[in-house]
Amino acid sequence: MTVPRILFLSHSHAFGPFRVGSHHYARALAADGADVVHLSTPISFAHRATGRISRETLAAVPRGPHVDGGVTHVVPRTLLPVPYARFNVRRELARHGLPTQYDAIVLDQPLLWSDALRDMTTRLIYRPTDLYPDGVKHTLQQRILAAADGVIATSSEVLHELGALTVPSLVIVNGVDAARFTTTDTAERAAVAAYVGALDARFDWAQLAAWAAAHPDVRFAVAGPHGSAPDNLPSNIDLLGAVAYDDLPTLLHGARLGLLPLSDDPLNAGRSPMKLYEYLAAGLAVVTRETPVLQADPAVGLYTYTHAADADAAFTRALAHVSPNQAGVARAAGESWEAKARTLREFVLGL
Template sequence: MHRWLGRVSRNEEAHVPRGPYRDRDGVTHLVPRTTMPAPFGALTAARELHKHGVDPRFDVVLIDQPLLWDGTVRGLSDRVVYRPTDLYPAGVKARMQKRIIGAADGVIATSGEVLRGLGSPRQPHLVLENGVDIAHFVATAESERSAVCIYVGAVDRRFDWQQVRAWAQARPSVRFVVVGPSPAPPVALPDNVELPGGVPYSSLPSLLHTARVGMLPLSDDPLNAGRSPMKLFEYLAAGLSVVARETPVIGPDENAGLFTYSGEENALAALDRALSYRSPNAEGIERAQQQSWSTKADHLAEFLLKLPRR
């Protein structure tokens, strides 16, 4: 259905492996192919696993996409954990989320705001923010970088094009680079804004190492309130200072080169502080090291092993 509606191209669909496949890290992936999107079709997790010869019993099941919930998920393990990564105030995801919470043995939220959005879950719960692959992003010793501000990631309704344009107009000598697959921007942009398109994950470190400031220009979209953006720590790990819109999750840490703004009235001042911060940002690298995925994995494993079995 997504392909018929033009949301997925034939080329994109062709790159999705058919059936289970194991990556270089030993992780087995299985992407279901159905006529109708979940949860409107006949997809069930247990049936899909059986069909492809995958044993449908696991030590732990984590589910982080509400639309992939069905009644058979509960039977896949004695420990089922819901891991919400976003706020779902209304709609079909909100309805599915209520079903998951009613059946789950534990909850792991990616931010305190996301956990608060669930009310008061009766299950054991944990806030575990997104982390960073330190070894992938950390730069070696280098000289001070030039005035380049960069954003890497999805460019959708949660991205504030107006703020990027305002920054670029106010600081014409600074280069602003917005990296990510996206349609044409909804506003006209000055000549010092570059749109190179999407890049492979393997190329991100070398790209970030050319910049001085990482941007998180979040829009007024309510979903931004609970986001725990991985790119925040990726920027810091790569030696950038960061300018970000303040949210309940993202607050200032100027000692680590993280500068926030509340609106257009103080956004330019926050950008200027980030641009004038020492480069490369050694303090930011140190903070990012405390958020490594290996540390997060240890916390995750400890939480999961303490959950009672059903």
């Protein structure tokens, strides 16, 4: 096989403020010579009509195929959300004149599953990025596992929750575009604690507020879209809204500490937060709630807490960590997307 053709079926498109694993894998594999198409969850008319997707967000998403970094991106439009929409991946690709046969399909969005995918490739890989204990995604996940040729999970917890598998499996945790986030500036950072990411049920607003109240001399910079912040947050919390991916390095280089205040949501147990290595690569120490995936490593500036009672002590230790956190930078350098893409490619094409 000289030029492998690979299709990613992903939960997120690449035209918003977030970059997810499938975006990075697609880019790295294309740079390595693969022919890569990235198709993401359709944007439905229902989402647009109810305001779940803003006009500004929609305007940033190209209609039809868009090539960037050697990857052909497709964001379909449907009347109803999947899986209720009558959506067919093969038909969507053919409509745009794109290939419908692939050496490998890597699927991380259960809602894009259909039996027709099995006929489009000899290597169907399921790449679960989250826990789906029940609901529609759980049902679809069971069907995918019955048809898949291999599984690549983003954490050992996610892999464990799939149960006994009859196909080859591998864990590849999320990585980092280290070159983008690393800086040569060695000046000690100001007392700024940053959070970048989603502000949904998995985010612990109460813990953020408690840290801010206990440390009025620290500025808390919170970047993320679609958040419903509680009232009366301490005045040293700045809600920045969505920050473009290209602007994240500048934001993080102005901070000393990266925050991962995970809530009690049980789905946090399997998360492999991409921000962990982005924080470290940018020279920040990190404080996070401990999970089966996220464990303390003070030597590289990673501090954890288990509940509210010990959260402030972990925050204080992380804030006192040497700045910039060069040990964290070195640790993140070993978690590049390029290295992980090579591992993924070897696993997938070796099936």
